[in-house]
Amino acid sequence: MHTPTAAGWVKPALFLLCLVPAIDLAHGAWTNTLGVNPLETLTRSTGTWTLRFLLLTLLITPLIRVMRTPALLRYRRMLGLFAFFYASIHLGTYLWFDKFFDWQEIWLDIQDRLFITAGVTAFLLLVPLALTSTRRAQRALGNAWNRLHRLIYVATTAGLLHYFWLVKADYLEPIIYASIFAALMLARIRKPSTVSVSRVS
Amino acid sequence: MLIRIPKRSDERESAVTDPEIYRQRRVFMQQCAAGMAGLAGGLLVGGQVQAGLIIGTPRSSPYSTDEELTPMHAATHYNNFYELGYKKEDPSRNAAALITEPWTVEVEGYCENPGTYAVEDLVPMDQLEERIYRLRCVEAWSMVIPWVGVPLATALKKLRPTSQARYVAFQTILDPENLPGQRRDVLDWPYVEGLRIDEAMHPLTLLTVGMYGQVLPNQNGAPIRIIVPWKYGFKSIKSIVRIRFVEGQPPTAWNQATPHEYGFYSNVNPEVNHPRWSQRRERRIGEFRKRQTLMFNGYAEEVAHLYSGMDLHKYF
Ligand code: HEM
Numbered sequence: 106m107h108t109p110t111a112a113g114w115v116k117p118a119l120f121l122l123c124l125v126p127a128i129d130l131a132h133g134a135w136t137n138t139l140g141v142n143p144l145e146t147l148t149r150s151t152g153t154w155t156l157r158f159l160l161l162t163l164l165i166t167p168l169i170r171v172m173r174t175p176a177l178l179r180y181r182r183m184l185g186l187f188a189f190f191y192a193s194i195h196l197g198t199y200l201w202f203d204k205f206f207d208w209q210e211i212w213l214d215i216q217d218r219l220f221i222t223a224g225v226t227a228f229l230l231l232v233p234l235a236l237t238s239t240r241r242a243q244r245a246l247g248n249a250w251n252r253l254h255r256l257i258y259v260a261t262t263a264g265l266l267h268y269f270w271l272v273k274a275d276y277l278e279p280i281i282y283a284s285i286f287a288a289l290m291l292a293r294i295r296k297p298s299t300v301s302v303s304r305v306s
Numbered sequence: 307m308l309i310r311i312p313k314r315s316d317e318r319e320s321a322v323t324d325p326e327i328y329r330q331r332r333v334f335m336q337q338c339a340a341g342m343a344g345l346a347g348g349l350l351v352g353g354q355v356q357a358g359l360i361i362g363t364p365r366s367s368p369y370s371t372d373e374e375l376t377p378m379h380a381a382t383h384y385n386n387f388y389e390l391g392y393k394k395e396d397p398s399r400n401a402a403a404l405i406t407e408p409w410t411v412e413v414e415g416y417c418e419n420p421g422t423y424a425v426e427d428l429v430p431m432d433q434l435e436e437r438i439y440r441l442r443c444v445e446a447w448s449m450v451i452p453w454v455g456v457p458l459a460t461a462l463k464k465l466r467p468t469s470q471a472r473y474v475a476f477q478t479i480l481d482p483e484n485l486p487g488q489r490r491d492v493l494d495w496p497y498v499e500g501l502r503i504d505e506a507m508h509p510l511t512l513l514t515v516g517m518y519g520q521v522l523p524n525q526n527g528a529p530i531r532i533i534v535p536w537k538y539g540f541k542s543i544k545s546i547v548r549i550r551f552v553e554g555q556p557p558t559a560w561n562q563a564t565p566h567e568y569g570f571y572s573n574v575n576p577e578v579n580h581p582r583w584s585q586r587r588e589r590r591i592g593e594f595r596k597r598q599t600l601m602f603n604g605y606a607e608e609v610a611h612l613y614s615g616m617d618l619h620k621y622f
Contacts, residue, residue, distance in 0.1 A: 144594075202594075274563060
């Protein structure tokens with residue numbers, strides 16, 4: 106399936122697919138079809154897509170394991186960077202449309218509103234991951250790279266807390282996303298039977 | 307401008323807008339295109355309708371603001387009415403799930419005239435007024451909506467509350483079989499709200515049966531609701547089936563759900579921080595820039611005296 110020739114077009118295709126939500130939103134903004142409160146739609150939609158891309162990124166490792174297709178690894182960086190891409194737009198809509206770059210208000214918001222504190226934490230945790238996503242950084246950091254990039258677990262947790270804390274009463278959607286995250290984390294725990302017998306713990 | 311008591315049979319008619327007055331020409335055209343031209347013509351030109359009752363022209367009111375109206379489509383398609391779904395666009399989609407006929411309001415508690423009332427018994431249709439009010443949602447957005455109704459005081463006086471009635475409690479319809487939002491315990495159904503008796507009797511408090519010159523659409527709380535323009539929107543309870551005069555402060559739905567976020571009073575107050583939304587500014591729907599939120603939503607002159615001596619940070 107993932108022969109080198111297939112990968113040749115899969116990656117650009119995946120790239121375009123990942124851009125679809127952004128194109129859709131841009132088109133909606135252009136044609137004024139984002140509903141009654143379009144700025145809110147932009148913030149909410151990009152927030153949701155940030156979370157989805159974080160979960161998609163986290164899906165790669167278990168998928169590789171289940172499907173025994175190590176080739177999938179080559180798509181993980183792109184998914185992670187798209188999470189960061191949507192997070193940046195999400196943050197941008199907040200800074201501009203919600204706060205109009207009133208830094209004093211923003212600072213108060215970060216202190217006063219737990220969901221903003223959590224969101225900012227999640228975003229800040231993603232920054233070093235995006236910066237060290239190049240192959241060069243990966244090589245330079247060696248083992249430390251792996252440890253550093255475990256921050257995605259913390260960032261996703263903070264993103265989920267952000268979601269739980271901003272919801273008014275209907276927790277169904279954050280619960281669904283949190284369950285998916287929990288499943289992806291559980292899938293990382295190797296079952297003893299799949300580990301070669303001689304391993305010690 | 308006409309307002310009629312809706313009959314089940316002409317539910318769809320009530321979706322037709324008066325285009326001249328409300329600049330809803332586009333919506334109107336779409337509806338004409340959808341095949342309702344005949345009905346609209348009947349309403350506007352002939353002044354006659356096959357079914358339902360014409361109630362005359364609502365009087366204008368000195369309490370109205372002259373700010374630009376929010377388009378009717380926005381006010382009817384961006385709603386917080388959890389009984390009909392938890393997302394803003396759900397209530398308009400699920401509007402048909404609210405069955406408004408037959409409808410009665412139970413009146414109970416400390417009053418001389420308790421009993422079961424029809425909407426027309428509580429709202430004298432020959433005294434309808436149009437009140438153009440600002441509506442400020444706790445979520446930091448706002449609209450300007452022309453409501454149609456009578457002062458709540460008009461109705462309450464007929465019920466003759468006794469001296470023990472210090473608060474008025476309201477309850478929304480409970481119908482989990484039909485109302486999709488009530489199938490999950492997102493709030494402790496039924497939705498309840500309450501006002502202190504002086505707040506309820508204040509001339510700004512409107513017992514509302516219409517908006518934009520029409521009967522209330524279901525998603526906006528048909529057939530009867532209140533509007534308390536100096537409080538956050540959730541205080542203006544929709545689709546009322548019960549009014550009870552009580553002695554102690556009644557429980558209110560959002561306060562019960564999250565007491566530290568939503569107080570009993572919930573007066574619009576830019577100085578009282580909310581854990582979710584800064585209340586200093588608001589987005590008027592349709593505008594890009596945010597506006598400064600005004601104390602008591604700009605009705606301080608009329609209502610500030612109700613709270614003199616009260617610590618509004620404590621009684622938020
Ligand atoms: C990795 C980081 C983040 C993730 C995963 C994330 C995720 C989300 C999600 C899922 C929503 C809810 C969407 C919905 O209601 O459908 C949301 C809403 C929101 N987020 Fe974020 N977010 C992140 C970072 C941030 C940051 C840094 C800020 C601002 C400082 C922020 C501000 C907001 C705001 C203002 C809302 C809308 C709340 C409302 O409408 O009441 N988020 N975010």
